[in-house]
Amino acid sequence: MNMGQSGAVLSLNNLRAGYGQTEILHDLSIYVNPNEIVAIIGPNGAGKSTAMKAVLGLLNITEGSVVLNGEDITDTPAQKVIERGISYVPQTNNVFVNLSVQENLEMGAWTRPTGVEARLDEMYDLFPDLAEKRNQAAGSLSGGQRQMVAMAKALMVDAKILLLDEPTAGLSPKYRGEIFGTIQKIKGTGVPILIVEQNAKQALGVSDRGYVLVDGANRHTGTGAGLAADPEIARMFLGGGH
Amino acid sequence: MWDAFGFEFVNFYLIPGLVLGCIYALGAIGITLTFGILRFANFAHGEIMMSGAYLTWTVMAIAGYAGLTLHPLVAMVPATLLVILLFLGTDKFFYKPFRKADTIKVVMASFGMMLIIRSAVQVIWGPNQLTFVRGIAKPNSVLSDVSNDIGMMLIIPNKHLFIFAGTVIIVIALSYLLNRTRIGKAMRAVSDSPDLAHVTGIDVDKVIRATWIVGGICATAAGVFLVMDVQMLETTMGFRMLLPMFAAAILGGIGKPYGAVFGGLVIGLAEELSAYPWIGDTPLLSPGYKTGVAFAIMVIMLIVRPQGLFKGRSF
Numbered sequence: 001m002n003m004g005q006s007g008a009v010l011s012l013n014n015l016r017a018g019y020g021q022t023e024i025l026h027d028l029s030i031y032v033n034p035n036e037i038v039a040i041i042g043p044n045g046a047g048k049s050t051a052m053k054a055v056l057g058l059l060n061i062t063e064g065s066v067v068l069n070g071e072d073i074t075d076t077p078a079q080k081v082i083e084r085g086i087s088y089v090p091q092t093n094n095v096f097v098n099l100s101v102q103e104n105l106e107m108g109a110w111t112r113p114t115g116v117e118a119r120l121d122e123m124y125d126l127f128p129d130l131a132e133k134r135n136q137a138a139g140s141l142s143g144g145q146r147q148m149v150a151m152a153k154a155l156m157v158d159a160k161i162l163l164l165d166e167p168t169a170g171l172s173p174k175y176r177g178e179i180f181g182t183i184q185k186i187k188g189t190g191v192p193i194l195i196v197e198q199n200a201k202q203a204l205g206v207s208d209r210g211y212v213l214v215d216g217a218n219r220h221t222g223t224g225a226g227l228a229a230d231p232e233i234a235r236m237f238l239g240g241g242h
Numbered sequence: 243m244w245d246a247f248g249f250e251f252v253n254f255y256l257i258p259g260l261v262l263g264c265i266y267a268l269g270a271i272g273i274t275l276t277f278g279i280l281r282f283a284n285f286a287h288g289e290i291m292m293s294g295a296y297l298t299w300t301v302m303a304i305a306g307y308a309g310l311t312l313h314p315l316v317a318m319v320p321a322t323l324l325v326i327l328l329f330l331g332t333d334k335f336f337y338k339p340f341r342k343a344d345t346i347k348v349v350m351a352s353f354g355m356m357l358i359i360r361s362a363v364q365v366i367w368g369p370n371q372l373t374f375v376r377g378i379a380k381p382n383s384v385l386s387d388v389s390n391d392i393g394m395m396l397i398i399p400n401k402h403l404f405i406f407a408g409t410v411i412i413v414i415a416l417s418y419l420l421n422r423t424r425i426g427k428a429m430r431a432v433s434d435s436p437d438l439a440h441v442t443g444i445d446v447d448k449v450i451r452a453t454w455i456v457g458g459i460c461a462t463a464a465g466v467f468l469v470m471d472v473q474m475l476e477t478t479m480g481f482r483m484l485l486p487m488f489a490a491a492i493l494g495g496i497g498k499p500y501g502a503v504f505g506g507l508v509i510g511l512a513e514e515l516s517a518y519p520w521i522g523d524t525p526l527l528s529p530g531y532k533t534g535v536a537f538a539i540m541v542i543m544l545i546v547r548p549q550g551l552f553k554g555r556s557f
Contacts (some may be wrong), residue, residue, distance in 0.1 A: 096434040111443040218511035
């Protein structure tokens with residue numbers, strides 16, 4: 001069994017996976033060290049979000065392994081993966097729209113045995129905008145604020161790692177900056193982050209390391225700054241659009 | 243003028259309409275929660291109501307052999323526990339294998355469950371009508387102490403007071419559960435988005451069990467209240483309630499328990515008030531068409547505003 005990079009919080013090792021018989025990830029390897037922000041970038045359909053779903057046990061893995069803190073969690077069902085400390089923020093539909101902000105956070109704490117009140121206070125310190133909106137329905141908030149609720153909800157447990165699936169998709173530039181700022185604040189609390197992003201330039205800007213995915217496999221790997229400066233990658237993703 | 247028009251309207255149309263509305267409301271709560279959380283239209287819900295009433299009758303009959311006269315509301319408590327066991331049992335052995343299946347398959351399965359339960363009740367209790375009490379319940383002039391003129395004319399039988407009080411208590415308890423308790427909030431979360439609940443780590447199976455329990459309590463109460471009102475048990479009573487209960491759930495908005503309560507009251511009132519002689523001396527609609535009123539409301543609602551009054555899910 002390939003247990004991947006030693007010392008890593010999370011590693012995906014030579015993963016082959018897909019939906020049913022359709023293989024989407026062909027030999028994918030990614031790891032996240034403690035206190036790191038790691039970005040996965042790549043064109044649409046490269047398998048970026050699929051890589052996250054593989055970690056959560058929502059996919060059919062045919063080869064390779066997913067390892068969390070030295071423990072093999074390949075094919076573990078989502079609920080157990082979350083109990084083990086992997087927190088996941090989906091790209092869309094990531095808040096309960098009919099529940100208040102506070103109720104959303106309480107649901108995030110479902111697998112947390114004790115200390116929910118204290119954790120709520122910590123989250124309102126980390127996301128001050130949410131404190132004043134705690135009794136408002138999450139569905140009534142703006143896109144950026146919803147993303148904050150989704151991240152706070154995921155952090156209600158003592159997360160060993162936070163997975164963010166395109167946290168800035170569809171947000172205005174102002175909110176994008178705010179979200180990336182928050183991501184750095186979260187890193188400051190000691191939680192490593194794996195982030196899938198379309199906004200490659202900004203994502204690499206806050207990341208320690210990055211992976212460029214093409215057709216379900218690693219194409220380039222390097223430091224965030226190094227990848228952002230690579231002319232080939234600049235031509236591929238960073239040139240136009242977002 | 244008042245005694246000729248007002249109290250006839252209140253005593254014979256408005257109050258029976260509200261009573262029927264309470265019964266529909268309680269039944270519709272279970273339907274709307276099942277629809278919201280388990281994502282299927284449970285056709286067996288009416289039969290669960292009916293079997294709750296039969297179990298209550300049985301508890302009263304057993305107590306009767308022991309020389310005890312139990313009020314239906316007391317006998318309802320052990321009957322409710324049995325109904326909850328029935329709900330959890332059918333979920334575990336019957337619905338659980340369908341959890342990942344297409345909605346239509348689960349709906350058809352619930353149709354089968356409906357026939358199974360009704361046939362079982364017919365085999366056990368027989369096809370004939372039964373009743374909780376013999377004789378006629380005495381009308382009750384509730385306000386006779388307050389005012390002789392008006393009070394004597396407002397007639398509410400005790401059974402109706404019990405039904406109103408029971409419904410109010412259940413709705414308040416439900417509201418507390420959904421807004422103040424962890425499991426209740428999780429029920430709303432699963433109803434909101436089952437996929438997100440799953441990746442949030444919420445124990446969805448536990449939420450489903452809670453849903454069946456709440457549905458079982460409301461359904462048994464609805465069944466017993468119905469029998470208290472019409473003073474008769476028969477094996478087709480649940481099926482006859484099914485259409486107006488679905489109409490109530492759709493009117494209020496699928497997945498919205500308060501919507502179901504409101505929808506139930508509207509459908510109940512609409513059915514009874516449609517028979518009032520609004521124009522001339524004859525009923526506006528012959529009482530035989532009462533069920534048609536619920537059906538018409540449901541069809542109009544599905545065309546005009548499929549998400550219901552309380553913005554539920556639309557399909």
